[in-house]
């Protein structure tokens with residue numbers, strides 16, 4: 472479990488760095504003359520979408536760490552069964568077991 476926690480903390484650090492980088496890129500918007508079809512606009516919109524994705528991911532990681540604190544980590548939030556350890560090793564932030572994740576798709 473310590474290993475998984477270390478992984479989560481590492482992942483959180485990475486996501487935070489990515490977010491900071493994206494925020495910085497978004498700040499540069501004013502430097503472009505924003506015209507429709509401008510590649511810079513696409514890039515900016517892409518970064519905006521990316522920022523949302525990373526924010527969601529950060530949220531998932533925070534929640535996983537929270538569950539670790541509470542001692543409910545590794546329990547599927549859908550069926551209440553333990554999540555497969557192989558799955559947690561690959562997706563330490565997941566809150567669903569394989570069967571429930573498949574059902575949700």
Ligand SMILES: [Zn+2]
Pocket residue numbers: 547548549550551552567568569570571572
């Ligand atoms: Zn489940």
